[in-house]
Amino acid sequence: MNYKKYKKFETIKLKDRTWPDKEIEKAPIWCSVDLRDGNQALITPMKIEEKVEMFQLLVDLGFKEIEVGFPSSSQIEYDFLRLLIDEHLIPDDVTVQVLTQAREHLIRKTFESLKGLDKAIVHIYNSTSILQRDVVFNKSKEEIKKIAVEGTKLVKELSQEFEGKVILEYSPESFTGTEVDYALDVCEAVLDTWGASSDNKVIINLPSTVEMDTPNVYADQIEWMCRNFKDRERVIVSVHPHNDRGCGVATTELALLAGADRVEGTLFGNGERTGNVDIITLALNMFTHGIDPKLELSQMNQIKAIYEKCTKMEVPPRHPYAGQLVFTAFSGSHQDAINKGMHAYQQRGQDVWEVPYLPIDPADLNRQYEPIVRINSQSGKGGVAFVMDTVFGYHLPKALQADFAKAIQDISETEGEVSPERIYDTFKKEYIDIEEPYKFIKQRLIDLSDDDSEYERRAEVTIEDHGEVKTLIGYGNGPIDAVKNALNSSDDFLYTHLLDYSEHALTSGSSAKAAAYVQLRPKGSAVCEYGVGVHANITTATIKAMISAMNRIYRNIKKEG
Ligand SMILES: CC(=O)SCCNC(=O)CCNC(=O)[C@H](O)C(C)(C)COP(=O)(O)OP(=O)(O)OC[C@H]1O[C@@H](n2cnc3c(N)ncnc32)[C@H](O)[C@@H]1OP(=O)(O)O
Numbered sequence: 001m002n003y004k005k006y007k008k009f010e011t012i013k014l015k016d017r018t019w020p021d022k023e024i025e026k027a028p029i030w031c032s033v034d035l036r037d038g039n040q041a042l043i044t045p046m047k048i049e050e051k052v053e054m055f056q057l058l059v060d061l062g063f064k065e066i067e068v069g070f071p072s073s074s075q076i077e078y079d080f081l082r083l084l085i086d087e088h089l090i091p092d093d094v095t096v097q098v099l100t101q102a103r104e105h106l107i108r109k110t111f112e113s114l115k116g117l118d119k120a121i122v123h124i125y126n127s128t129s130i131l132q133r134d135v136v137f138n139k140s141k142e143e144i145k146k147i148a149v150e151g152t153k154l155v156k157e158l159s160q161e162f163e164g165k166v167i168l169e170y171s172p173e174s175f176t177g178t179e180v181d182y183a184l185d186v187c188e189a190v191l192d193t194w195g196a197s198s199d200n201k202v203i204i205n206l207p208s209t210v211e212m213d214t215p216n217v218y219a220d221q222i223e224w225m226c227r228n229f230k231d232r233e234r235v236i237v238s239v240h241p242h243n244d245r246g247c248g249v250a251t252t253e254l255a256l257l258a259g260a261d262r263v264e265g266t267l268f269g270n271g272e273r274t275g276n277v278d279i280i281t282l283a284l285n286m287f288t289h290g291i292d293p294k295l296e297l298s299q300m301n302q303i304k305a306i307y308e309k310c311t312k313m314e315v316p317p318r319h320p321y322a323g324q325l326v327f328t329a330f331s332g333s334h335q336d337a338i339n340k341g342m343h344a345y346q347q348r349g350q351d352v353w354e355v356p357y358l359p360i361d362p363a364d365l366n367r368q369y370e371p372i373v374r375i376n377s378q379s380g381k382g383g384v385a386f387v388m389d390t391v392f393g394y395h396l397p398k399a400l401q402a403d404f405a406k407a408i409q410d411i412s413e414t415e416g417e418v419s420p421e422r423i424y425d426t427f428k429k430e431y432i433d434i435e436e437p438y439k440f441i442k443q444r445l446i447d448l449s450d451d452d453s454e455y456e457r458r459a460e461v462t463i464e465d466h467g468e469v470k471t472l473i474g475y476g477n478g479p480i481d482a483v484k485n486a487l488n489s490s491d492d493f494l495y496t497h498l499l500d501y502s503e504h505a506l507t508s509g510s511s512a513k514a515a516a517y518v519q520l521r522p523k524g525s526a527v528c529e530y531g532v533g534v535h536a537n538i539t540t541a542t543i544k545a546m547i548s549a550m551n552r553i554y555r556n557i558k559k560e561g
């Protein structure tokens with residue numbers, strides 16, 4: 001590849017930059033440009049009804065400044081703004097913004113579209129970059145500055161006739177390809193022409209129209225501008241980053257450190273070419289640092305659905321916070337850590353979220369219903385245990401987790417992803433529903449503690465043993481001991497040792513069921529097997545678990561011949 005075809009844009013070398021030592025402490029002023037920059041980049045721009053739905057979404061999310069279009073460019077853009085005004089769809093605390101090139105006929109037409117508004121941001125732009133001055137306009141620096149100044153004069157004049165308040169926004173478009181001192185010169189001329197002051201601020205928007213360098217270079221440009229404005233107090237410094245190098249979010253975050261007050265961007269980063277900066281990611285990055293993002297983003301799936309419907313764009317599965325797969329872990333070590341982290345977070349009743357691999361609680365975005373852990377051949381016991389626990393309420397003992405995970409891995413290696421339902425069915429088939437050659441029929445447990453007996457309990461267990469019904473009797477000092485001795489009293493039954501036992505309630509309320517887990521080892525053998533029993537009566541659940549473990553041992557011994 002001929003890399004010599006390209007060169008870096010020479011920009012300032014800011015030696016005493018201060019932004020690297022700063023931190024983001026509050027949300028900036030957000031301005032959505034979905035209905036303009038986002039819309040102009042769509043294969044099929046939004047229809048009026050879609051624009052209205054998108055506008056409503058932006059209002060609901062809490063945007064207070066919304067660029068609604070470029071009304072002088074086409075009838076639909078014009079009509080949409082008229083509809084917002086005539087149908088009183090703009091809330092009092094929302095200011096609409098309109099874009100126009102700094103050209104007389106377009107500015108006049110823009111003002112026509114604003115009639116009836118009590119306030120508006122009128123955003124004018126002209127490109128100031130070295131390249132565009134040369135190839136697009138073929139104009140000198142002074143001539144380009146004149147476009148900005150003449151545009152500002154006209155906006156000022158028309159504002160005086162306008163019944164509402166006009167806030168001026170000026171963009172030296174393609175700022176990242178402009179010498180900073182020249183961009184400053186043009187912006188100062190606009191500010192002076194407007195008569196900007198701390199009571200009459202102008203939004204100076206410094207767009208990364210094309211992302212041309214690493215984010216630190218943009219941060220230097222922004223800090224340089226902020227430090228060199230004649231009167232910083234008369235300027236609201238706005239940034240409008242695009243994403244050509246894939247660093248739009250980082251670029252914006254560093255620009256905020258460098259002094260920007262305001263950010264223009266779009267939902268999910270829609271916009272020209274690789275898009276505008278994604279405001280959702282920026283806002284949630286702040287949220288996950290404990291900063292109020294000043295946007296309401298908790299209904300993430302709904303936001304995504306409206307966005308996809310209106311723009312016909314798709315949010316990719318790995319998109320930060322919103323993508324379908326971002327709260328999903330397939331790999332074993334991640335699943336294990338998430339499983340443990342979630343338990344610790346819940347058990348400790350923590351106020352502050354700390355779970356490995358999950359920078360945000362999915363519940364904060366109303367995404368708790370999606371499975372965090374999904375099972376494929378890269379998954380380990382932790383993931384399978386997590387699904388059994390969170391989806392079905394079974395707290396599998398550690399050794400059983402490993403045993404069962406092997407069974408699931410065998411399936412995933414041939415079939416790919418294994419659904420929670422398939423996991424549960426396999427669990428039932430492997431550990432609960434095995435009734436050959438022994439099958440539980442009924443049980444009675446008698447308390448002997450008031451008798452003279454040397455035992456506390458007598459168990460009477462009726463089973464089917466290779467088709468023959470038998471009642472087995474056993475004594476012990478506890479129910480489990482008595483049951484185990486009852487089962488072991490059968491000559492046909494393999495004499496077993498109980499290695500592990502645990503139980504827990506599966507459900508609550510009057511129909512509560514319990515799950516019992518039993519690990520048995522037959523006499524003279526190293527083969528250990530788990531069995532699981534589920535029943536409303538805990539003794540019955542335990543007997544069923546023992547019989548199930550015996551059936552598994554029997555099956556293995558038979559297999560080994
Ligand atoms: C980075 C951005 O996203 S900027 C926003 C871009 N968005 C859009 O362009 C969408 C809407 N735009 C349009 O519909 C059209 O471009 C219009 C209606 C605005 C203008 O239409 P037209 O004048 O017919 O076409 P076009 O945009 O190609 O105009 C180019 C002319 O305007 C001049 N021009 C372009 N931008 C500016 C500006 N900001 N100030 C003054 N003149 C400008 C060009 O030099 C060129 O002049 P020339 O005809 O003498 O060579």
Ligand SMILES: CC(C)C(=O)C(=O)O
Binds near residue numbers: 099207208
């Ligand atoms: C109109 C301007 C601000 C723009 O969209 C850009 O420079 O990307």
Ligand SMILES: [Mg+2]
Binds near residue numbers: 037207209240272276
């Ligand atoms: Mg843009």
